[in-house]
Amino acid sequence: MAAARASTRPPRVGDSPSVRRALxxxxxxxxxxxxxxxxxxxxxxxxxxxxxxxxATLAHPDTRHAILLTxxxxxxxVPVNTAFGIAAAxxxxxxxxxxxxxxxxxxxxPFSVSPIVAGVAYLFVYGLQxxxxxxxxxxxxxxxxxxxxxxxxxxxxxxxxVARELIPLMQAQGRDLEExxxxxxxxxxxTFWSVTLPNIRWAxxxxxxxxxxxxxxxxxxxxxxxGNIRGQTNTLPLHIELLYHDYQxxxxxxxxxxxxxxxxxxxxxxxxxxxxxAGRARRPSLAGPAAKPAGGKA
Amino acid sequence: MRKxxxxxxxxxxxxxxxxxxxxxxxxNASYDISRELFAKVNETFVAKNPGxxxxxxxxxxxxxxxxxxxxxxxxxxxxNQVTDINALVKGGFVSEDWQSEFANNASPYYxxxxxxxxxxxxxxxxxxxxxxxxxxxxxxxxxxxxxxARYTYLAATAYAKEAFGNDPEKVxxxxxxxxxxxxxxxxxxxxxxxxxxxxxQGDVLITFEAETRGIAKEFGExxxxxxxxxxxxxxxxxxxxxxxxxxxxxxxxxxKSYLDFLYTPDGQRILAENGNRVNDPAVAxxxxxxxxxxxxxxxxxxxxxxxxxxxxxxxxxxxxxQIYGER
Numbered sequence: 001m002a003a004a005r006a007s008t009r010p011p012r013v014g015d016s017p018s019v020r021r022a023l024x025x026x027x028x029x030x031x032x033x034x035x036x037x038x039x040x041x042x043x044x045x046x047x048x049x050x051x052x053x054x055x056a057t058l059a060h061p062d063t064r065h066a067i068l069l070t071x072x073x074x075x076x077x078v079p080v081n082t083a084f085g086i087a088a089a090x091x092x093x094x095x096x097x098x099x100x101x102x103x104x105x106x107x108x109x110p111f112s113v114s115p116i117v118a119g120v121a122y123l124f125v126y127g128l129q130x131x132x133x134x135x136x137x138x139x140x141x142x143x144x145x146x147x148x149x150x151x152x153x154x155x156x157x158x159x160x161x162v163a164r165e166l167i168p169l170m171q172a173q174g175r176d177l178e179e180x181x182x183x184x185x186x187x188x189x190x191t192f193w194s195v196t197l198p199n200i201r202w203a204x205x206x207x208x209x210x211x212x213x214x215x216x217x218x219x220x221x222x223x224x225x226x227g228n229i230r231g232q233t234n235t236l237p238l239h240i241e242l243l244y245h246d247y248q249x250x251x252x253x254x255x256x257x258x259x260x261x262x263x264x265x266x267x268x269x270x271x272x273x274x275x276x277x278a279g280r281a282r283r284p285s286l287a288g289p290a291a292k293p294a295g296g297k298a
Numbered sequence: 299m300r301k302x303x304x305x306x307x308x309x310x311x312x313x314x315x316x317x318x319x320x321x322x323x324x325x326n327a328s329y330d331i332s333r334e335l336f337a338k339v340n341e342t343f344v345a346k347n348p349g350x351x352x353x354x355x356x357x358x359x360x361x362x363x364x365x366x367x368x369x370x371x372x373x374x375x376x377x378n379q380v381t382d383i384n385a386l387v388k389g390g391f392v393s394e395d396w397q398s399e400f401a402n403n404a405s406p407y408y409x410x411x412x413x414x415x416x417x418x419x420x421x422x423x424x425x426x427x428x429x430x431x432x433x434x435x436x437x438x439x440x441x442x443x444x445x446x447a448r449y450t451y452l453a454a455t456a457y458a459k460e461a462f463g464n465d466p467e468k469v470x471x472x473x474x475x476x477x478x479x480x481x482x483x484x485x486x487x488x489x490x491x492x493x494x495x496x497x498x499q500g501d502v503l504i505t506f507e508a509e510t511r512g513i514a515k516e517f518g519e520x521x522x523x524x525x526x527x528x529x530x531x532x533x534x535x536x537x538x539x540x541x542x543x544x545x546x547x548x549x550x551x552x553x554k555s556y557l558d559f560l561y562t563p564d565g566q567r568i569l570a571e572n573g574n575r576v577n578d579p580a581v582a583x584x585x586x587x588x589x590x591x592x593x594x595x596x597x598x599x600x601x602x603x604x605x606x607x608x609x610x611x612x613x614x615x616x617x618x619x620q621i622y623g624e625r
Contacts, residue, residue, distance in 0.1 A: 127368030137369065145370040227370040228362075229325060229355040230333075242356055245488050246333040247516040 042260055045253035057254040065231045066239035067258060069150075073235060074215045077154045082208050085162025090196065092163075093170035094178055104167075110159050118156045119224025122149065126225075145227030150235060153221035158214045165207030166200055173199055205273050213266040217259065321549045323351040324556060327372035329359040329379075331487070331509065335572045336376070342568060343559050350552060359445070366391060366540060373544050373553045376537045376560075379445050380597075381604050383538050396538040405534035406560035407574040410594060411453040412507035413525040414494070414514065421501045425527045426457040429502065430475040437500035439490040440483035441618055447487075450504045451618065452607065453531035456600045460529065474621050506533060507589075511573035532594040535574070 047054050057063060088107055092100060110118065124130045126143045136143060143149050177199070181191040197204075219237040226233045234242065236259050243252035328336055333356050340352040355362065355370065359377040363385045366372050375392075377383055386392040397404045415423050421434055429436050441447040454476055455469060462468035480500075484490040487505055494503040495517045502525075505513075510524045537557050544550040559565045566578040570585040582589075601607045611617045 123368050129368060133369060142369075142371075144368060145365060227355055227365050228357045229353055232353060233355075242330070242333060245330045246356075247331075247491075247512050248334075249516065 039260060042253055042256050045249060046257040048253075049250050053250050054254045054257075057248075057251040058258065060251075062231050062234065063239060063251070063255055066234050066236045066255070069147075069234070070216050070236040070259075070262075072147075073151055073154050074212050076151045077158065077215045078208060078212050081155055081158055081211050082162050082204070084159060085164075085166060085207060085211075086200075086204065088163040089166035089170055089200075090192070092167055094175050094196075107160050107163050110157055111164075115153075115157050115218065115220030116224060119153055119221035122153055122156070122221070122225050144225050145229070145233060147233070149225040150222050150233060153225045154215045154218050157218050157221050158211045161211035161214060162204065162207035165203045165210070169200060169203045170196075202273055202276060206270060209266055209270045209273065213263055216262055321547060321552060322349055323353065324373035324544075324549050324552050325353045325355060325371060326374050326376055326556070327355045327357075327362045327366060327370065328376045329362070330356050331512070332356065332376065332378075334512075335569070335574075338568050338572070339560065339565065342564060343556060346559075346564075347552075347555070352556060360385075366543075371543050371547070372540055373547065373549050374537065374539055374557055376535065378533070378535050380534060380536050381608075383536050384604070386538070386540065391540050391542045392538050393541050397536070399539070400537060400557060401561060402577050403534060403536065404538060405536050406557075406565070407535050407569040407576050408594075409506045409508040409533045409535070409574055410526075410530035410592060411450045411504055411533065412510055412530065413527065414503040414505065414510040415501060415523050415525055417521050417523060419523050419525065423502050423525055426454055426529075427461070429454070429479060429504075430472060431479075434479055434502065435481050435500040436476065436479045436502055436504065437482075437490050437494040438480065438504040439486050441612075442622065443485045444487055444490075446505055446509075447490075448612065449506070449531060449533050452597070452601065452611070453527075455611075456531050456595050457527070457529055459600060470617070470621060477621060507575070508573035526590045526592050529593045529595060531600075532596045 058067075088103070091097075092104060123144065125132060126136065126149065127133045128137060133144075143152070177195050178191050181195045182188075186194065217237060218235075219241070222235055223238055223241075226235065226238055228234055228238060228242065230242075236255060240252050240255045240259065243255060326336060326340075333354070336352075336354055340354065343352060344350055355365075355372065357365070359375075359379050359382045362370070362372070362375065362377070363382040366375070366386060367389045375383060375386065383392060383396060387394055387396065393399075400406070402408075413423060415421070421431075422428070423434065428434060438444075438450045439447040441451040451473070454473060458469040458472040462472065482493060482499065484493055487509070490503065491505070491513055493499050495513065503510075503513075507524070507526065510522075514522045514524065537560065539550065539553045539557065544553050560569065561578070563578055563581055566576040566581040567584070570576050570581055570588070573588075575589050576582055576585075597604060597607065601610070609616065
């Protein structure tokens, strides 16, 4: 059938095997050169002086603390942003209200604003020369150059990730099911837990994974508000920069390899989730009637 | 999820007490490439003063000054630019007379712009005059963005002023020719080093003498030679107590004894071992072989101080812009 169709239609780009192979080849070469090669270099450099030096670098208390701090930041920032993302997506897709478009734009602002701008903005709000700085100083509350500042800056940069994953899906799913649940007497909470959440769970996990990856890798905004105190407020990306500037090439690449491994875990998790999500969508019986809109689309 | 958050909160509580405010613990805000140096200094200091803790923060020293103005509670600063401490003076964090609080203008060690050339010095580069030869390519970062390169610019200018009897046109021509010999201006010292070392560009890298040693150590001592020119500019590494912070935290005694330690023979020896020149006569004699004789001029003598330099050379549209823009 495919052959018959091809003969009646004008040929499209990619129809000819040579074009197809050339395109695939270009993508593979560019991908290998620009994405894979630098990643390989990180590991080659990290182990360039043997495993002993690599291990010693990672065992250094400052490096260990940087790893711990990065994980801790993610553990604090990601749940908050997840809750925020669900609430925002829920509000935008299930309700009509004035200023909805404006809210959408606001949620997306961190995507388009450079992280360094976010960092500097936090300086102006919480810094000693800034709005609340003197009051915070008087109350002896430290936000900047301490954990709260790092978490806040990370949260700002990654605020849209979960919401952006959920909004298109929830828009496509519509609000019929929620309306049905409500008309059957379910409370708001019950509707959310039993109807909405099961429908969005894979997209939600996907958003959380992306958000987590970005929090761990965030450099610009955190660099401004961290104060770079070794063993206290130096996150892994900042630690890498410090080692690199200090001519500790192996150390810098060793720390970079840890961050890369964290990122690779994230990508693998994302790939697994995508497969899971696709499997779920194809088996409507498992998810019950809730999966119908998604199933119909696929 | 709830358990996860609770665990995270517990972890936060476990970490936060490390930042406890105590007079036995001070924070030293330093410039970006002094990590290893102060790791060694602190180790020795703490060994001599049990129970004390010195925390380190590193970053570009202008960024560090800015952070302190915004609330980073550093008890002492160890910078590589006098101007950055002056910014703290203007902000009311450091007293006006900070340079008289410690010896040698509050600069426990010093360095100078020097040359790193390829092994065997194939181009025979000995002095500033060799850098304007047509067959020599020079690497240093952009003086508009790098403090390190500003020292290079000023040292070359100081040399030219002497060589041409202060003739401003000839000095300008000399610097313009020097800039012409730079194939690429990186934004910072580290990037310039990469250009010279890893990309193999240029015949000579100009940076602080203290750093040339670090580079040679990291990338292979047999691959490079260090050349110290006949005359160079004194680069001070000023230290100061951040009065506003130590008064609040009650940590002045520890801050003072920490900075005093840098002037003791033990402190000076660590500084010298890391490629910095020191003033302690005994220690200087000990490391005589490492540091070739050089005549050093100061910013005050040649240019009349940092404020004058800013106005004459680095302000928007001033000399540096004119020369850099003409290229």
